[in-house]
Amino acid sequence: MSTVEAGSKRDEGEYGRAAKRPKMEEAQLEEKEDRAEDELEEGEDSDSGSLPGNGEVETDSRARWSGRQFGSGRKDNGEDSHLISPSPVVHVRGLCEAVVEADLIDALKKFGPICYVMMMPFKRQALVEFSSVESADRCVSCGAKEPVYIAGQQAYFNYSTSKRITRPTNADNPNSGNKVLLLSIQNPLYPITTDVLYTVCNPIGSVLRIVIFKRNGIQAMVEFESVQCAQKAKAALNGADIYAGCCTLKIEYARPTRLNVIKNDNESWDYTKPYLVRRERGKGRQKQAILGEHPSAYADNGYGLACPLLPLTSNSRYKLTSVDVPDMVSYPLPQSSPSYSGHAPSSVAMVSGLHPSKMNCTRIFNLFCLYGNIEKVKFMKSVPGTALVEMGDEYAVDRAITHLNSIKLFGKRLNVCVSKQHAVIPSQVFELEDGSSSYKDFAMTRNNRFSSAGQASKNIIQPPSAVLHYYNVPPCISQDQLLKLCREHDVPGFIKFKMFDAKPSSKTISGLLEFDSKTEAVEALTVLNHYQIRIPNGSNPYTLKLCFSTSSHL
Numbered sequence: 001m002s003t004v005e006a007g008s009k010r011d012e013g014e015y016g017r018a019a020k021r022p023k024m025e026e027a028q029l030e031e032k033e034d035r036a037e038d039e040l041e042e043g044e045d046s047d048s049g050s051l052p053g054n055g056e057v058e059t060d061s062r063a064r065w066s067g068r069q070f071g072s073g074r075k076d077n078g079e080d081s082h083l084i085s086p087s088p089v090v091h092v093r094g095l096c097e098a099v100v101e102a103d104l105i106d107a108l109k110k111f112g113p114i115c116y117v118m119m120m121p122f123k124r125q126a127l128v129e130f131s132s133v134e135s136a137d138r139c140v141s142c143g144a145k146e147p148v149y150i151a152g153q154q155a156y157f158n159y160s161t162s163k164r165i166t167r168p169t170n171a172d173n174p175n176s177g178n179k180v181l182l183l184s185i186q187n188p189l190y191p192i193t194t195d196v197l198y199t200v201c202n203p204i205g206s207v208l209r210i211v212i213f214k215r216n217g218i219q220a221m222v223e224f225e226s227v228q229c230a231q232k233a234k235a236a237l238n239g240a241d242i243y244a245g246c247c248t249l250k251i252e253y254a255r256p257t258r259l260n261v262i263k264n265d266n267e268s269w270d271y272t273k274p275y276l277v278r279r280e281r282g283k284g285r286q287k288q289a290i291l292g293e294h295p296s297a298y299a300d301n302g303y304g305l306a307c308p309l310l311p312l313t314s315n316s317r318y319k320l321t322s323v324d325v326p327d328m329v330s331y332p333l334p335q336s337s338p339s340y341s342g343h344a345p346s347s348v349a350m351v352s353g354l355h356p357s358k359m360n361c362t363r364i365f366n367l368f369c370l371y372g373n374i375e376k377v378k379f380m381k382s383v384p385g386t387a388l389v390e391m392g393d394e395y396a397v398d399r400a401i402t403h404l405n406s407i408k409l410f411g412k413r414l415n416v417c418v419s420k421q422h423a424v425i426p427s428q429v430f431e432l433e434d435g436s437s438s439y440k441d442f443a444m445t446r447n448n449r450f451s452s453a454g455q456a457s458k459n460i461i462q463p464p465s466a467v468l469h470y471y472n473v474p475p476c477i478s479q480d481q482l483l484k485l486c487r488e489h490d491v492p493g494f495i496k497f498k499m500f501d502a503k504p505s506s507k508t509i510s511g512l513l514e515f516d517s518k519t520e521a522v523e524a525l526t527v528l529n530h531y532q533i534r535i536p537n538g539s540n541p542y543t544l545k546l547c548f549s550t551s552s553h554l
Helices: 009-034 101-111 133-145 194-201 227-237 361-371 394-404 453-457 479-488 518-528
Strands: 089-093 114-120 125-130 148-150 153-159 180-186 207-213 218-224 241-243 246-253 268-270 309-311 328-330 348-352 374-379 386-391 415-418 439-441 467-473 496-499 509-514 545-548
Touching (some): 089 133, 101 114, 101 125, 101 133, 101 148, 101 227, 125 133, 133 148, 133 153, 180 227, 194 207, 194 218, 194 227, 194 268, 218 227, 227 246, 348 394, 361 374, 361 386, 361 439, 361 518, 394 415, 467 518
Antiparallel strands (some): 089 125, 089 153, 114 125, 148 153, 180 246, 207 218, 207 268, 241 246, 309 328, 348 386, 348 415, 374 386, 496 509
């Protein structure tokens, strides 16, 4: 049952549209960015024409950017800045990872009134809409003549091809706001509950209600006491990480002006009605609370391990009122043992848009195992190109949705979402086009990378990128042999190769492979991950292991 139930059909309709609107806007963004994806390296995005506005994408981004980015030897860029006609929307690049919306406003308000800010935290970019073209012109011109620093780091500016930033609500009034904010939590490596969001948001402005929903990743709506409180919260938190390096907040104004909450639990809470309690769902069907009564109440999580303490940010703008907030929040460590059951709404992901002849159970495992243990994979006979993937826990599903939803693979776009099924049942097994079985159990495979706490801590969970990290390769394997392996399996070859220095006694080597695009890297990983490399006179094969690198290029 959804955590939000409206009192009438009209209310239900509002919530349905409110939940889907962000998906539509993200789809616009992804669709337009993908046009330039082949020409651009990861992190070198096209200009903001790829954002909602007018839909243009310009691939010659480097020729248009001004300032000291290219050194004093470059010809005066006054001509370059006019390749795009002046616009009240300015595209900002080169932001530091810790920047939030308030930092941009503080640094750029001297150029003129700012109407709206759209953060792109993973790209370290943003769009800033000024109230007039003159203000935007002052910003771009100043950035071309002298360094402009945002949160202590020099930023670079140019006009956007968009004339206005698309807003999810009240489109006719560029200065409009709403006391309900829509929060999209990107890279959610840790549980996101009403307690967590209340702890983050309430110090800035009084929070009335919170609703969390999981359709495409994790999103939440937070209703504040006033529009002013919501505005302050958006400025302070937009682009910030709840925890270091993960759980990044992307914030917009929501469409509903009020939230309707019918129960108080981990996924919804009405702070004006403390008497609302969890509803019974029938004998034997009540779910176990993931975090118990409150995260800070944990001393031992019941699994024989002390709960890891995750520090909240010390940034002063997170504590703008005198409300006391705990500095640490405690969570149970998710376990994949059979005794840990009933802890998630669903640990099964549904994947559609799979290539009928190039995808099978093993290749799904090769890709999804980067984000959590894989228990079972089953293709659905009634829905071609669709599979169910049972993972170790619901957080693994959330990570897979966050990083793999909407990526391109073998010319098709994947759609990854939470399944209504709570387990994968091996029924209606049939033969796929490549001759393999439509069902496979991976519970006992040694290639699962999250089987123990020590093993899981070594995994660096990364979004797909054009650079792959390879390891567990025999020292006798050369660059040419790896390229030959790509050709033999009909996947794109890498364009750059780097081998890490290894100890003389090391039995394996590792390094980086850079591909021409993110899509090509994803395809190579899907096919070659866990490939068995056999060497002459070797007793056992080496298992080639691949993952996405933290490097954007070599």
